[in-house]
Amino acid sequence: xxxxxHRSQRAVREPAPxxxxxxxxxxxxxLEIVLIAFRSLRSNLMRSxxxxxxxxxxxxxxxxxxxxxSGVNASVTERITSLGSNLLTITGAGRQAGNRVRGAPPxxxxxxxxxxxxxxxxxxxxxxxxxxxxxxxxxxxxxxSYATVVGTWPDYQSVRNTTVSExxxxxxxxxxxxxxxxxxxxxxxxxxxxxxxxxxGQSVLINDLAFxxxxxxxxxxxxGFMSPNSQVLIPLTTFVTRVHRDSPTGTxxxxxxxxxxSSASALSGLQQDLxxxxxxRHRQTDPTNYxxxxxxxxxxxxxxxxxxxxxxxxxxxxxxxSLLVGGIGIMNIMLVSVTERTREIGVRKALGAKPRDILxxxxxxxxxxxxxxxxxxxxxxxxxxxIAGHALSVPSRIMPQSIVIAFxxxxxxxxxxxxxxxxxxxRLDPVxxxxxx
Amino acid sequence: xxxxxxxxxxxxxxxxxxxxxxxxxxxxxxxxxxxxxxALMGPSGSGKTTLMNIIGLLDSPTDGRYRLNGEDVSHLxxxxxxxxxxxxxxxxFQAFHLLxxxxxxxxVETPLTYGGYPRRARRRRAxxxxxxxxxxDKAGTLPATLSGGERQRVAVAxxxxxxxxxxxxxxxxxxxxxxxxxxIIALFHQLNNEGATIMVxxxxxxxxxxxxxxxxxxxxxxxxxxKHVAVRPAPASAQDDAGAxxxxxxxx
Numbered sequence: 019x020x021x022x023x024h025r026s027q028r029a030v031r032e033p034a035p036x037x038x039x040x041x042x043x044x045x046x047x048x049l050e051i052v053l054i055a056f057r058s059l060r061s062n063l064m065r066s067x068x069x070x071x072x073x074x075x076x077x078x079x080x081x082x083x084x085x086x087x088s089g090v091n092a093s094v095t096e097r098i099t100s101l102g103s104n105l106l107t108i109t110g111a112g113r114q115a116g117n118r119v120r121g122a123p124p125x126x127x128x129x130x131x132x133x134x135x136x137x138x139x140x141x142x143x144x145x146x147x148x149x150x151x152x153x154x155x156x157x158x159x160x161x162x163s164y165a166t167v168v169g170t171w172p173d174y175q176s177v178r179n180t181t182v183s184e185x186x187x188x189x190x191x192x193x194x195x196x197x198x199x200x201x202x203x204x205x206x207x208x209x210x211x212x213x214x215x216x217x218x219g220q221s222v223l224i225n226d227l228a229f230x231x232x233x234x235x236x237x238x239x240x241x242g243f244m245s246p247n248s249q250v251l252i253p254l255t256t257f258v259t260r261v262h263r264d265s266p267t268g269t270x271x272x273x274x275x276x277x278x279x280s281s282a283s284a285l286s287g288l289q290q291d292l293x294x295x296x297x298x299r300h301r302q303t304d305p306t307n308y309x310x311x312x313x314x315x316x317x318x319x320x321x322x323x324x325x326x327x328x329x330x331x332x333x334x335x336x337x338x339x340s341l342l343v344g345g346i347g348i349m350n351i352m353l354v355s356v357t358e359r360t361r362e363i364g365v366r367k368a369l370g371a372k373p374r375d376i377l378x379x380x381x382x383x384x385x386x387x388x389x390x391x392x393x394x395x396x397x398x399x400x401x402x403x404x405i406a407g408h409a410l411s412v413p414s415r416i417m418p419q420s421i422v423i424a425f426x427x428x429x430x431x432x433x434x435x436x437x438x439x440x441x442x443x444x445r446l447d448p449v450x451x452x453x454x455x
Numbered sequence: 456x457x458x459x460x461x462x463x464x465x466x467x468x469x470x471x472x473x474x475x476x477x478x479x480x481x482x483x484x485x486x487x488x489x490x491x492x493x494a495l496m497g498p499s500g501s502g503k504t505t506l507m508n509i510i511g512l513l514d515s516p517t518d519g520r521y522r523l524n525g526e527d528v529s530h531l532x533x534x535x536x537x538x539x540x541x542x543x544x545x546x547x548f549q550a551f552h553l554l555x556x557x558x559x560x561x562x563v564e565t566p567l568t569y570g571g572y573p574r575r576a577r578r579r580r581a582x583x584x585x586x587x588x589x590x591x592d593k594a595g596t597l598p599a600t601l602s603g604g605e606r607q608r609v610a611v612a613x614x615x616x617x618x619x620x621x622x623x624x625x626x627x628x629x630x631x632x633x634x635x636x637x638x639i640i641a642l643f644h645q646l647n648n649e650g651a652t653i654m655v656x657x658x659x660x661x662x663x664x665x666x667x668x669x670x671x672x673x674x675x676x677x678x679x680x681x682k683h684v685a686v687r688p689a690p691a692s693a694q695d696d697a698g699a700x701x702x703x704x705x706x707x
């Protein structure tokens with residue numbers, strides 16, 4: 019199709035008193051479409067704001083909920099690793115670490131097992147801490163504190179990531195000589211002495227035995243029964259020979275043996291070797307029914323992460339649905355707007371707007387609404403995530419990828435739901451739309 | 456001999472009504488030469504609006520040939536019609552059809568914007584056109600603050616902005632009282648004297664009398680093509696003393 023020769027009458031009579039400048043481009047500058055769309059949104063500010071609100075809520079929900087989800091994940095992971103990293107936990111079958119010793123079957127994990135592991139002298143093993151425990155009253159003068167008395171090896175410090183805040187931890191020498199020394203949990207020291215410093219050098223009565231307090235653990239934040247704050251740590255040998263003798267067979271059973279690997283990657287191989295070792299020591303033949311079990315911390319974390327990851331995805335998807343609803347809101351308003359502005363569209367077409375100019379204008383309006391909503395929503399979401407984190411005392415972690423995804427999704431929603439109304443506008447017949455009242 | 460701006464040759468237009476073609480135009484042939492000022496008359500239903508839409512490139516003929524400035528534009532795409540409309544046709548509507556949220560000067564700029572003129576050239580040209588219709592001082596105001604006559608003058612300025620080869624006015628005085636209407640017609644005469652080609656679509660004989668040529672259509676056919684001496688309107692004050700601009704007609 020030949021382009022119109024719009025200046026063909028140049029030689030004859032001037033059609034208008036002042037000549038317009040030559041057409042430099044002949045088509046609408048993209049920036050002008052942006053301006054037209056922006057002004058049109060601004061001129062109906064209330065409606066634009068309300069339409070945007072749907073997207074703001076959707077994006078804010080995505081950002082805040084995924085932040086909460088990943089915050090929960092991070093906090094649980096941190097709690098687990100705070101109890102020691104690269105851990106293998108060996109317990110009797112059917113029982114978890116922390117169960118009582120009393121009534122344990124004679125063939126569950128024993129001190130002898132721990133000693134056998136120690137005898138391996140495996141370079142992949144960084145530390146071994148067998149643990150046996152019992153709940154007892156701990157007394158000083160008239161004060162009594164009910165505590166979990168734990169017998170363990172000095173390696174407990176590194177294996178369970180536990181250091182004293184006051185004094186010292188007991189040593190191998192203390193264990194060998196089954197000395198009556200104790201490291202008190204923070205709460206026990208509070209209950210008995212009213213402070214960690216004051217407890218040092220004092221003595222406490224456990225099972226009518228006077229223990230010297232040589233160290234106090236820092237406040238671990240938790241209180242109540244079974245918490246690290248309510249522990250009293252004593253040498254394992256002291257525990258099994260003087261505090262609680264429960265071993266008819268001569269080798270005391272342990273509630274758990276903690277083995278710390280040198281690295282996370284060594285953990286899996288170490289787990290297999292220890293399984294073989296203990297199975298042969300226990301004369302176990304059926305791998306599906308061993309009388310002990312070894313938990314791998316890396317596996318636990320992986321399982322946990324997959325659970326919280328699913329949770330985060332689930333929360334994010336629900337929020338995503340609200341974003342979709344926001345997009346439908348945009349389409350709804352854009353359709354109303356196209357109908358309302360039928361005559362404006364007709365006038366613009368009569369003045370030379372091409373269908374694609376009208377399409378671009380309405381598409382941009384929808385996209386500006388959704389992108390504006392996306393930006394606002396991200397800000398609101400970050401704020402909400404912070405507030406929710408404070409309220410639930412779960413640190414919320416804003417995930418950068420959730421911000422990117424929410425933003426891109428919001429923009430896509432605007433384009434997708436804006437396209438249909440914009441096409442309707444672009445296809446309007448100029449004759450019909452000029453007549454529209 | 457001035458060249459033809461509009462040249463219609465047996466132009467027909469059918470609409471589909473209940474699966475029956477309805478012929479709004481049954482073969483119209485006439486030409487408009489450059490510098491002419493003419494009236495297109497006809498009762499409602501005569502096909503004059505359809506004819507105007509085709510001449511104004513808002514619509515395409517079903518068959519027949521329409522040449523604009525010597526070029527066959529009978530079967531252009533909507534895109535090409537939009538480009539050509541922008542460059543060659545200036546519309547003046549009965550209801551003014553100013554964009555209510557744009558200022559007066561922005562309204563005049565709109566066809567230049569779609570024509571891709573740079574910002575500064577656009578503004579300069581629009582202000583020139585406003586000055587031309589005597590409304591340079593209203594450039595920054597919104598159309599809603601103007602009287603009907605002023606609005607129509609803004610519309611004329613807008614129509615002239617791209618210096619079109621044809622000014623197409625559809626009942627330009629229909630929403631105005633007699634005096635303001637005559638002012639608009641007087642403005643048309645002035646523009647015509649300066650060389651503009653103008654077609655006024657009207658059903659008012661008063662308006663048609665003021666042009667040198669009247670084409671009458673009826674039932675989709677050209678009924679008459681009369682050339683006559685234009686009767687210029689008397690000075691405005693003598694016509695209608697009470698005729699202040701009717702602001703209430705200002706649906707823009």
